[in-house]
Amino acid sequence: SISVQVQSGLNWFNTKLKVNYGKQQASLKQLQQAVRNKSRYVQLDDGTLGILPDAWIERMAQFFFAAEVVGEDLVTPRIHFDAIAQIFTEEELDDEVKESVRHYQAKLANLESIEPVAPPKSLQATLRPYQLEGLSWLRFLDDHQFGGVLADDMGLGKTLQVIALMLLRKEKEASETHLVVVPTTLLFNWQAELKRFAPSLKVYILHGAGRKKDRNEFEQYDVVITSYGTLLSDINYLRYFQFGYVFLDESQQVKNIGSQRYHAVRLLRSKNRLAITGTPVENNTLDLYAQISFVAPGLLGNKQYFKDVYSTPIDKFEDSRRAAELKRKVAPFILRRTKEAVAKELPDKTEQVLYCPMGDAQRSLYEMYERELRDYLEGKIEDEILRNSIHVLRGLTQLRQICDDPRLVNAEQGLGSAKIEALMEQIDSKSVQHKILVFSQFVSMLDLVKEELEKSGIGYAILTGATKNREAVVAHFQQDPGTRVFLLSLKAGGTGLNLTAANYVYLLDPWWNPAVEAQAIDRAYRIGQHKNVQAIRLICPG
Template identity: 45%
Template sequence: QVLYQDEIKTNILNQHSPLVKKADSIQIYQREEAYEEEFRQFMGELHPEFAKQHYDEFYYLPISSVMDDNWFFTAFEKLAEAGIEVFGINDLKSVKYSPYQAKISTGIKSGIDWFDVEIQLSFGDEQIKLTALKKAIMRNERFIKLSDGKLGILPEEWFNKLQKIFRAGEVKKGEVKISKLRFNIVDELFEDIDDAEIVKELASKKRKLKKFKQIKNAKIPDNIKAELRDYQLAGFNWMNFLDEFKWGGLLADDMGLGKTLQALTFIQNQSLKVKKPNLAIVPTSLLFNWQNEIEKFVPELKYVVYHGGDRKELKDDIKKCQLIITSYGVVTNDIEDLRKISFNYIFLDESQAIKNMASKRYKACRLLKAQNRIAMTGTPIENNTFDLYSQMNFLNPGFLGMATSFKTEYSKPIDGKGDQKIAKELQKMISPFLLRRTKDQVAKELPPKIEDYIYCEMEEEQMKVYKAFRNKYRDYLLNKIEEDGLNKSKLHVLEGLLKLRQICDSPALLSDKENYGDQSVKINTLLQHIREKTGNHKILIFSQF
């Protein structure tokens, strides 16, 4: 209808001029034919069916056509832009949808490790919270419930984009944080970026990757006292490749292939270029192993073992050294001090120790600051695919998106359904950041036998038993030797040594009637080694007792 003077209305589909009786006369209103024809053409273009309805009293469509391809929302918007008022929308019981089309705007800022994506969505005057939008997208719902009870429809082209954004990023403080390792996602989804610095940054990353042909051979530092095998050289080169691109990586070689040596070679190389200290976090049972490997292969590396009750006294040494070695327990307890230090590299040995995202270990390690990170383990996946998430999230925060999305998109299909397509997709995604060689793959380079010494310290209860027997036999033997001479006392000496060796294995081996407990650091360390380092290999254990 067109509204004329004196509130007179005409139907544009009716050809008659309006007549109004006033007192003794009849007033005829002259219609604006050009305007009405333009109006008819506008309506005819809104829907093909309208163009056929010139001789009806009104335009009409069945409800199925109204909602087909979201026609209603496009038409409502065009009518509003043309200044045409629409009545009775709230009375349409069959239409539960908001007549307002979604308005979406985005903005991008660049941080140190992240792209911060700002998303604003509105239907009419109603602004939608990012949490509500994310919830709908992750449930694969194309509708947002509005405050008036109606549903706002998300445009299909943006629905697909938003799925990728939320899958790749993490929502924090009203923004979506996307790891800079996923710069291809940002480049793909946001064609019109008006921030010159971000455009420049994206172009630089693409150019760098385009130029990359293969991993280069890096020079081994002169002060490495070892002959690295070919696969170990490849591991060292791979770490230097990651360093060039500032990516974290997971060295997942089989147990016994020399992951520590590869890491120490890289640390020594870094120490020649960067003055900041490096941090190695290892299980307590491997502290001695790292010390021995350093003394044997990189004796010039300045290091400190930050462990024990007097560790707080080592603060000055930390500032001077090139490598700090500590345990997961110490990091958890001393995180407030350690998080203040800016490290060059952080190394996690047996990184499956942080597989539980709810653990204090994981949370403490995530708080540490470093230029880059390397994790090492022979068993990156112990129970299920999700074990990988926390380790990768420590190495390259945000790279695998949100934990819930990773579970839904990867972990459940792979572990629950054995989906090989998804498994290959994940493998392809993480392949630049994970290096794994098995003993079978490098068998030709390995010696007939590899010997590793694992050092451990007795805890208080076991040490108390050991000291008691040591003191007892020392006093007894001194008296025996004084009385009978050394030659006649040799069997008693051997008996004392045997007892002490048994206690070192476990006090439970003692044949005495008294119960000395069964605390054994050797058995605990052995069991930990079996659980964490041997994977699915068969094991044969020899013991003297």
């Protein structure tokens, strides 16, 4: 005989489960072990074996993987509310459990059913309606201690929504420190966005040789921002600090569950967790598993269970039933809005700056050339400078080239390029259906980007002043789904082209004349463009 009763606890569901074979009973631990081992046999109290029905094993498998045996009960975190509803009958759930399950299902099935929150008073920005909905969703998860994945398209303001959540937490919690983990190329951008939208928050950048090593000092900051690389280096002391939230930006960086990065972020301690990404799934369902297992540990079972039940059937055999089941399970904890879905709330064209801090070697070379130019100019009167304007222009151009890539001034200077690194991270983070224009004044810079695209197997087209068959190249980019990136020199591609297949424009180097940049952006933003266009300028900060 089998008896089940599910009751409500503080942040969990308690399940009282009894399986009797006559006068003998199977303990919870023995039942859990049998189900996890896919065994039909369970050891009873007297040492004999009982047989478990196949249908019962299949029904209870995901439950036993999610639950923990505590005394005489199976304890299941509330994040498994949907599994509770799927596994157990109405008669097996007490009234409080049924009410909780219905509440979570109703609220998380429809954003509009979540009670809207007022934006934090100290937020120095006006949220668009969909951003306010996103903030309300984040606050709902926060109130119930659920982790989540904010997976809006790039350009919809994920960073702003997260900053607004931080400020709401600040109003609610007097003192706590959040950790934001980002690719190195985004450290400066997060710092700039926090300063712009939430100047009341005290921020520390945990990066570089002189960074703090005493975790107790973090308590004086509201936000600590670090890179994935620094996190890996410092995990042995970061793991012992209790953060408010851990936010993973570009969380696809931990999609490999066998990687050191993944294992490092799993060691972090926090009240809650949020993953931020425009591409939650890049290759297969294991990408999703890695991120969900960070924000909602146990929701999808352990790695082997997920592989057996979801990954292999879906990725290898295209099992639509399992795919629908997985989607239903994770949908409440993933918020994704596309640009098309919120197009009416967006301006037709948006522009932003992506800051790309130079590495030490690249910066040293820049400073050396800068000193040479400054030394040349010192002591010269204006007339002398005007007479030698070509020399001055060459010096300024070299500084711009070093910001792009040191190899533009010296092919032997393999010092790394902050802009190319940032650009490739941006391209990698886009869904394959997005098309991208990349402009540079320097054809040699486009050649370096081309090399990186080829290494990554990303389809591209290129148009410079030397291109003969312009119309064919343009048509190929516009019509071929596999050609995701169009590399264009600013002069050759800046005028006379309609490139409406693209909705992202990257300007690798600023041009002297802003009107020329505007023309380049308008290659994508033309009559016939049905998408919102986002233009991103890559700038090396001083």
